[in-house]
Amino acid sequence: MNRILAIAENTFRETVRDKILYNLILFALVMIGSSLALGQLTLGNEDKVILDLGLGAISVFGLLIAIFIGIGLVYKELEKRTVYALLAKPVRRHELILGKYLGLLSTLGVNLAVMTAGLALALAYTGRAPAGAYGRLLPAVGLIFLSLALATALALLFSTFSTPALAALFTFFLWVIGHFNADLRRFGELSGSPAVEALGRALYYVIPNFGNFNLIDGRAVLQTAGYARPVEWWAVGGAGAYAVVYIALLLALSILIFARRDFK
Secondary structure, X not given: XXXXXXXXXXXXXXXXXOHHHHHHHHHHHHHHHHHHHHHOOOOOOHHHHHHHHHHHHHHHHHHHHHHHHHOHHHHHHHHOOHHHHHHHOOOOXXXXXXXXXXXXXXXXXXXXXXXXXXXXXXXXXXXXXXXXXXXXHHHXXXXXXXXXXXXXHHHHHHHOOOOHHXXXXXXXXXXXXXXXXXXXXXXXXXXXXXXXXXXXXXXXXXXXXXXXXXXXXXXXXXXXXXXXXXXXXXXXXHHHHHHHHHHHHHHHHHHHHHHHOOOO
16 A cells, blocks of 8 residues: 555656646636636626636546546556566556556646636636535536546556557547437437447446536536526435446456556
């Protein structure tokens, strides 16, 4: 466990020095700031526009961080041949994978905290958001973090057996398709073909369902008129359990593939 935490700490320090990271955070904060100008163009919906654009920016730029940094976690070790020095020490291969994952997850957590603070400041600038909105913003960002943790596990899995370009492509493709997971199953059911229906059902269960994390939007945070529905914590908990199980499976598969690789 100590070796895993040591690798995680080293990975965190390595990733926070990455220039790509700061560029992405800067772009995200600019996007959140620009939502103020866009919000002023909408009468009576300024807060909702700021929240929707802000949460969208956090999700998209968080995904880019997970992909562009996550795909290089293992590949850089192989390219620089530092993996040989690491594995020559009393470090097992599964400890390297888990440590790398936890390190990047820590980096994502810090970045999301910075971007969330920027969104909260933009919301406070309007002075119109209800007091409870800031508390409801936390589970919304928490769900985004869970989806990014899942995307990071995907990126790490693909990086164990493919090039960075392919790993990025695969991760982004599954992230997009995963938001329409339920539609794939529904399309199979409506097709009238047993083969297409079976394929749609199989894809529904195999491809990670990122739609599970789209539970809280701007209306839910603000509790706007006509949408005074409280945050359903059981649904948030269910999404968290789904993410934990799926991430555990992806990490187990990553460890299995990495353990079978020949570095000679």
